[in-house]
Amino acid sequence: MESVPDHTRHGPADAAFPPPGGPWESVNLNGRIVGWAEHGGLAQARLCAEIGDQLEAERLAHLLSRLGHKLRSAVLALQESARQAAFGRPEMMEGIFEQAQEVARRAAALEAAAIEPKDGARGVVLGAAVNLAMPNAGRDLPGEAVVVGSETALVEAFTRARDWMGGDGVSFSAEPVGSWWKVGITPVGERKPLTMPEVGEPLVRLIVDSHLDGWLDSGQPDRADIYLPAHRSR
Numbered sequence: 001m002e003s004v005p006d007h008t009r010h011g012p013a014d015a016a017f018p019p020p021g022g023p024w025e026s027v028n029l030n031g032r033i034v035g036w037a038e039h040g041g042l043a044q045a046r047l048c049a050e051i052g053d054q055l056e057a058e059r060l061a062h063l064l065s066r067l068g069h070k071l072r073s074a075v076l077a078l079q080e081s082a083r084q085a086a087f088g089r090p091e092m093m094e095g096i097f098e099q100a101q102e103v104a105r106r107a108a109a110l111e112a113a114a115i116e117p118k119d120g121a122r123g124v125v126l127g128a129a130v131n132l133a134m135p136n137a138g139r140d141l142p143g144e145a146v147v148v149g150s151e152t153a154l155v156e157a158f159t160r161a162r163d164w165m166g167g168d169g170v171s172f173s174a175e176p177v178g179s180w181w182k183v184g185i186t187p188v189g190e191r192k193p194l195t196m197p198e199v200g201e202p203l204v205r206l207i208v209d210s211h212l213d214g215w216l217d218s219g220q221p222d223r224a225d226i227y228l229p230a231h232r233s234r
Contacts, residue, residue, distance in 0.1 A: 001013055001017070001019060001035070001036065001215075002052075002055060003019065004051060009215075009217075011215060011227075012180060012214065012215035012227045013032070013033045013034070013213075013215075014033065014178065014179065014180070015033060016178045016179070017178075018036060019036055022036075023038075024036040024037065024038065025037060025038065025039060025040040026040070027040050027041075027044050027045045027048050028040070028045060029042075029045040029046065029048070029049050034048045034049045034052060035048030035049075035051075035052070056209070056210055059202075059205075059206065060113070060206065060210070063113050063198060063202050063203065063206055064110070064113055064114055066198045066202075067106065067109055067110040067113055067198055067199075067203075068110060070106050070196055070198065071103070071106040071107055071110055074099065074102050074103045074106050075103055077099055078096065078099040078100060078102075078103055081095060081096050081099055082096060105199075106196070109196070109198070109199045109203060112156050112160070112203060112207065113203055113206055113207075116211060117150040117152040117153040117156075117211055118152070119150050119151060119152050120150065121148050121149050121150055121213075122148065122149075122150075122151070123146050123147070123148060123231040124146065124147055124148075124149055124151045124154055124231075125145070125146050126141050126145040126146065126147060126172075126174055126181065126183065126228075127139070127141045127143070127145065129151060129154045129155050129158060130158060130172050132151075132155045133155045133158035133159040133162060134158065134159070134162050134170070137162065137170050137171065137172055138170070138171035138172065138188065139171065139172040139173070140171075140172070140173040140174070141172060141173070141174045142174060142175075145174045145176075145181050146181075146230070146231040147181050147228040147229060147230060147231055148213075148228075148229045148230070148231045149211075149212045149213070149214070149228060149229065150211060150212065153207055153211040153212050154212060154228075156207055157204060157207040157208050157211075157212060157226065158172075158185075160199065160200070160203050160204045160207065161185050161204050161224060161226070162185075163194065163199065163200070164194065164199075164200035164201060164204055164224070165185050165186070165187045165191065165223075165224060166187035166188070166189065166190075166191040166192060169187060169188040169189045170185055170186065170187055170188060171185075171186045171187075171188055172184070172185055172186075173186070176230065177227070179229065179230050179232075180214075180227045180228060180229060180230055181227070181228050181229075181230050182225055182226075182227055183225065183226045183227075183228060184223055184224075184225050185223060185224045185225075185226070186222065186223045187222070187223075201216070201218055201224075204216055204224070204226075205218070208226055208228075212228060212229075213229055214226055214227050214228045214229065215227040
């Protein structure tokens with residue numbers, strides 16, 4: 001949830017997480033909570049859903065614009081290095097491989113933000129998703145920790161969160177909180193700043209909020225918490 005107009009983020013969309021400053025009524029549309037307000041009703045629910053869609057679209061457009069700019073800059077730098085290497089400066093060849101890798105990294109980030117996962121939501125074991133994203137990460141994940149979501153998006157979110165929170169030196173934990181699994185990601189040792197801040201918190205937030213129907217809590221400086229819908233076995 002995000003308050004309007006001050007854009008303070010508060011908790012996942014769940015009746016068990018009312019925002020401060022109430023009393024509030026939960027606002028529901030088609031069986032799903034879409035907001036909190038002093039008074040509910042269908043008109044308020046439609047307004048909340050419309051504002052939410054608008055905020056999501058604006059955030060996506062801004063992130064895509066920033067990532068596109070960074071990708072174009074990397075491509076231009078690679079082109080210039082290749083031109084100079086071809087016209088009498090062979091020493092420029094040494095940096096071309098790294099520049100090409102940087103172009104690939106920025107293109108992958110742009111793709112992660114722009115393309116919705118094709119696989120549908122299903123029950124995914126958290127431990128299996130962490131293994132795919134970072135097999136060597138420390139972990140304290142209960143065996144019954146299963147969430148509902150796209151496995152592709154989940155692995156992408158954990159991979160991006162790993163890079164944002166400090167590379168390979170991160171630790172994962174999970175605990176049940178109501179109808180959610182709260183996944184804690186904690187850096188081990190000193191965090192390394194990203195050369196492109198856009199692929200850190202903004203990209204992780206987009207994937208978690210938009211593709212996984214979860215919530216990223218980045219309010220603590222020494223960790224990040226991702227709330228994901230818990231899978232309920234029948």
